[in-house]
Amino acid sequence: ILAFSGEMVEPVAHPGVQRFRFSWDAHPETYVLLCLYSCSRQKVKKIALGLFPIVSWLPAYRFREWILSDIISGINTGLVSVLQGLAFALLVNVPPGYGLYAAFFPALVYFIFGTSRHISVGPFPVLSLMVGGVVVRLVPDSSTGNGTSTNMSIINEERVMVAASVTFLSGIFQLLLGILQFGFIVIYLSHSLISGFTTAAAIHVVVSQLKHYCLKSTPHFLLILQTLESVFSQITDTNIADLITSLLVLLIVFAVKELNDRYKAKLPTPIPIELIVTVLAALISYFVNFEERFNVAVVGKLEEGFQAPVAPDVGILQKCIGDGISIAIVGFAVAFSVAKVYSIKHDYPIDGNQELIAFGLGNIVGGSFKGFASSTALSRSGVQESTGGKTQVIWVVTFLAAVFLGLDIGLATAVAFELLTVVIRSQM
Numbered sequence: 001i002l003a004f005s006g007e008m009v010e011p012v013a014h015p016g017v018q019r020f021r022f023s024w025d026a027h028p029e030t031y032v033l034l035c036l037y038s039c040s041r042q043k044v045k046k047i048a049l050g051l052f053p054i055v056s057w058l059p060a061y062r063f064r065e066w067i068l069s070d071i072i073s074g075i076n077t078g079l080v081s082v083l084q085g086l087a088f089a090l091l092v093n094v095p096p097g098y099g100l101y102a103a104f105f106p107a108l109v110y111f112i113f114g115t116s117r118h119i120s121v122g123p124f125p126v127l128s129l130m131v132g133g134v135v136v137r138l139v140p141d142s143s144t145g146n147g148t149s150t151n152m153s154i155i156n157e158e159r160v161m162v163a164a165s166v167t168f169l170s171g172i173f174q175l176l177l178g179i180l181q182f183g184f185i186v187i188y189l190s191h192s193l194i195s196g197f198t199t200a201a202a203i204h205v206v207v208s209q210l211k212h213y214c215l216k217s218t219p220h221f222l223l224i225l226q227t228l229e230s231v232f233s234q235i236t237d238t239n240i241a242d243l244i245t246s247l248l249v250l251l252i253v254f255a256v257k258e259l260n261d262r263y264k265a266k267l268p269t270p271i272p273i274e275l276i277v278t279v280l281a282a283l284i285s286y287f288v289n290f291e292e293r294f295n296v297a298v299v300g301k302l303e304e305g306f307q308a309p310v311a312p313d314v315g316i317l318q319k320c321i322g323d324g325i326s327i328a329i330v331g332f333a334v335a336f337s338v339a340k341v342y343s344i345k346h347d348y349p350i351d352g353n354q355e356l357i358a359f360g361l362g363n364i365v366g367g368s369f370k371g372f373a374s375s376t377a378l379s380r381s382g383v384q385e386s387t388g389g390k391t392q393v394i395w396v397v398t399f400l401a402a403v404f405l406g407l408d409i410g411l412a413t414a415v416a417f418e419l420l421t422v423v424i425r426s427q428m
Contacts, residue, residue, distance in 0.1 A: 050351070050354065051113070051354070051357070052112065052113065053113065053114065053115050053351075053354065054111065054112050054113075057117075076270070076272055077120050079272060079274070079275045080272070080274050080275070081103045081107070081120065081122045081123075082100060082103055083274050083275065083278055084099075084103070084122065084123055085099030085100050085101075085102050085103035085122065085123050086099045086100070086299065087099070088102070088123040088124070088125055088128040088372075089102075089123075089128075089372070090209070091125060091128035091129045091131075091132045091205065092128050092131050092132045092135060092159075092163050092372045093132045093135045093136055093159055094135065094156065094159050094160050094163050094372070095156055095160070096299045096302070097299075097302040097303055098160055098163070098370055098371060098372065099123060099371075099372075100302070101306070101307075101366060101369050101370055101371035102122065102123045102366055102371035102372045102373075102374055103122045103123060103371075103374075104371075105362065105365045105366040105369050105371055106121050106122060106359070106362030106363065106365070106366045106371070106374035107120075107121045107122055107362075107374075108365075109358065109361050109362040109365050109366075110358050110359070110362050112358075113354065113357055113358035113361055113362075114354070114355065114358040114359075115339075115349070115350045115351045115354050115355060115358070116339035116342060116343065116350050116355070117342070117346070117348065118339070118342040118346065119335060119338055119339050119342065119376045120376065121335075121359075121362065121374055121375070121376060122374055123372070123373075123374055124331070124334065124373075124374065124375040124376060125201065125202070125205045126197070126201040126330060126334065126375075127327055127330065127331050127372075127373040127374070127375050128372060128373070129201060129204055129205055130323065130326065130327050130330065130373070131163050131166055131167065131327065131372050131373050132163075133323070133406075134162060134163075134166050134320050134323045135159045135162045135163050135166075136159075138158075138162050138316065138319060138320070139155060139158045139159045139162055141155070160370050161310075161313055161316065161370075162313075162316055162320075163370075163371075163372040164310065164312065164367045164368070164369075164370045164371065164372070165312040165313045165316040165317055165320070165367065166316070166317075166320045166323055166324055166327065166367075166373070167327075167363050167366060167367035167371065167372050167373045168312040168317075168363065168364055168367030168368065169312065169317050169320065169321070169324035169367075170324045170325075170327040170328040170331065170363050170373055171328075171359070171360045171361065171362065171363030171364035171365075171366070171367060172324075172360065172364065173324055173325055173328035173360070174328045174331070174332055174356050174357075174359050174360030174363065175356070175357055175360030175361060175364065176360075177328070177332075177356050177360075178353045178354065178355070178356030178357035178358075178360055179357065181353050182353070182356070183336075183351070183352025183353035183354075183355065183356055184352065190394060190418060192394040192395040192398070193394050193395070193398050193414050193415070193418055195395055195398075196394065196395040196396065196397070196398030196399040196402070196414065197330070197398050197399075197402050197410070197411060197414060199399055200398065200399045200400075200401075200402030200403045200410065201402065203224065203403055204224060204402075204403070207224055207227050207228060207231075210227075210228075210231045224403055224404065225404070239294070239295060239296065240294075241290060241294035241295075241296050242294075242296055242297075245281065245296070249277055249281065252273065252277055253273050253274065253277060256271055256273035257273065259271070260273075285298060306369060307369065307370055309368040309369050310368065310370065311368075312367065312368075326411060326412075327373050328360075328363075329411075330375075330411060331359060331363075331373055331374070331375035332355065332356055332359055332375075334375050334376060335355065335359060335375045335376040336350075336352060336355055338376045339355065339376070359374070359375070362374055393421075394414070394417065394418050394421065397413075397414060397417050398410070398411075398414035398417075401413040401414050401417075402414065
């Protein structure tokens with residue numbers, strides 16, 4: 001006979017029967033299992049509220065107080081998310097239009113299942129770069145021919161399937177970790193580790209984009225020194241129009257973002273400089289005819305509507321199990337660290353296990369619709385706010401390992417080093 005209460009006590013002897021009291025807090029997973037056998041209305045409600053957080057907060061939504069600010073914030077965030085989706089698709093090495101799927105479906109799923117009120121879910125450069133590494137490893141440029149339009153179309157289709165499959169796999173891992181109550185794993189990824197890893201990934205992002213300034217091809221996702229060597233060996237082939245456009249955009253965006261930060265108390269809403277620059281650049285490119293006059297690559301026509309969902313390729317899944325695990329853990333760790341900062345700042349709870357379920361379902365749905373892995377759209381100021389750790393040695397080791405060994409091996413090295421420091425400090 002099992003009796004359940006809030007504390008553990010010694011078993012009470014009865015003739016032929018033993019009575020135990022069990023703690024729900026110590027064993028939350030047992031609560032779900034036993035509910036299958038002895039359900040009550042209160043238990044069903046508690047599980048439903050845990051799995052579907054929207055059920056608890058939506059009825060309490062203060063429509064008149066919050067709707068205007070939410071609309072303004074939603075429009076600005078949505079526009080930036082769309083632009084980032086188009087841009088980060090280049091890191092994944094798939095056509096830009098597929099970045100829109102990665103920006104839409106995970107955000108919709110997180111709206112229903114997520115517990116954070118402030119993070120913006122969508123494409124994230126670190127994950128995009130990691131997915132891009134899998135894509136070019138399994139489908140290199142020379143895999144299907146001589147670079148004609150037909151062959152490039154075939155390459156793009158194969159790459160889209162690889163990106164979707166590894167995203168689906170990472171979502172499966174996240175969902176399983178959430179169901180099995182493994183949300184605590186984030187405590188082994190400190191703020192310093194996440195900060196160092198993200199900074200190193202930013203270096204990889206910058207270097208990976210240098211190939212778009214050259215007319216010749218550069219290797220994808222090699223070690224950073226090899227990529228730089230290839231780029232500098234072809235520096236005379238740099239497309240001057242691409243280079244000037246990129247530098248102007250970087251300068252303008254950086255300057256306006258500094259103004260937004262300096263005068264944020266006086267501005268009713270930040271200046272959406274990304275949107276303004278994108279519209280102006282597109283208009284100038286169209287009327288000046290950059291594509292024909294200066295050989296500047298353009299996004300081109302985007303497909304209308306959504307494509308039908310597809311099942312992942314089993315053969316691809318078997319080749320990228322390790323990549324799926326890395327993407328799942330990194331995506332969750334970064335998102336949870338940012339969500340935790342906002343939850344503390346605004347005084348509301350978040351559930352690590354439910355976050356795993358939310359991101360897992362988001363990546364499963366996104367991968368099914370040919371999107372790629374998503375996490376939190378993390379700004380640089382958000383990283384600085386959420387990564388104020390004191391263990392700078394871990395930051396340095398993570399940064400150097402991720403830069404010179406690659407993101408996947410660098411992450412494993414950093415985690416191993418951090419666990420080693422934990423063991424050493426526990427013995428002192």
